[in-house]
Amino acid sequence: MADLEGYIERVDCLDxxxxxxxxxxxxxxxxxxxEELFLRDLADKQYAVILRDPNHSLQGFxxxxxxxxxxxxxxxxxMYSGDTIVHQDHWGQQAxxxxxxxxxxxxxxxxxxxxxxxxxxxxxxxxxxxxxxFYRVFYPAYNRSTPEASKALMDQLxxxxxxxxxxxxxxxxxxxxxxxxxxxDWAQIPEKDRRRPDVRFFLERNPGYVHGDELICLxxxxxxxxxxxxARLFASGYDGGLEAAISHSSK
Numbered sequence: 001m002a003d004l005e006g007y008i009e010r011v012d013c014l015d016x017x018x019x020x021x022x023x024x025x026x027x028x029x030x031x032x033x034x035e036e037l038f039l040r041d042l043a044d045k046q047y048a049v050i051l052r053d054p055n056h057s058l059q060g061f062x063x064x065x066x067x068x069x070x071x072x073x074x075x076x077x078x079m080y081s082g083d084t085i086v087h088q089d090h091w092g093q094q095a096x097x098x099x100x101x102x103x104x105x106x107x108x109x110x111x112x113x114x115x116x117x118x119x120x121x122x123x124x125x126x127x128x129x130x131x132x133x134f135y136r137v138f139y140p141a142y143n144r145s146t147p148e149a150s151k152a153l154m155d156q157l158x159x160x161x162x163x164x165x166x167x168x169x170x171x172x173x174x175x176x177x178x179x180x181x182x183x184x185d186w187a188q189i190p191e192k193d194r195r196r197p198d199v200r201f202f203l204e205r206n207p208g209y210v211h212g213d214e215l216i217c218l219x220x221x222x223x224x225x226x227x228x229x230x231a232r233l234f235a236s237g238y239d240g241g242l243e244a245a246i247s248h249s250s251k
Contacts (some may be wrong), residue, residue: 006099105237142201
């Protein structure tokens with residue numbers, strides 16, 4: 001299995017071929033979508049993580065939106081993940097996660113004094129497990145309750161962004177018709193994974209994931225909230241700064 005290389009690209013600089021390849025890969029794994037819906041969602045983001053193999057073929061991506069708002073009178077910055085997928089031939093590689101974490105450190109360097117949070121919508125157990133792999137504290141979690149302030153921030157962000165489609169009681173985003181759900185072949189969860197406490201928790205909190213329901217998750221992106229490997233990547237991005245993080249080109 002060839003190693004993948006991760007790049008940070010500005011969405012408005014992505015060429016037509018890259019956008020078409022992104023949708024083709026996404027459509028292979030997700031139903032309930034269309035190229036129009038996909039491109040509209042992509043246009044709402046500022047950045048994209050692009051994964052390429054040694055032949056320069058696109059093998060994965062994630063889109064990122066960043067904004068600032070006020071929470072209880074204080075500014076907070078939000079890093080929001082959009083559509084994300086990696087070709088199954090490369091599952092197990094961490095190029096996407098490592099590139100993303102490095103970039104989150106670069107974003108933090110823009111405004112060190114302002115809390116930076118990752119708002120993540122989780123459609124599948126693999127994505128949910130990333131939180132435990134790289135962060136010390138995140139919500140919701142099977143082994144800790146969600147503090148009132150964190151729940152209030154999650155509710156504010158999700159309500160502002162998704163309105164009536166977000167249920168604050170369940171913490172789940174639900175659309176009457178799917179805006180993208182894992183196809184049946186990819187939605188199945190192996191029994192060995194079902195026994196994991198974090199996977200069981202995800203299934204309990206988001207039983208409708210197979211229809212495209214998304215669990216709202218939140219973690220603070222700070223130096224002290226990273227697990228050791230993530231902390232090194234985050235610090236590297238922080239020290240390098242934002243422009244250095246997006247100076248690479250996948251073209």
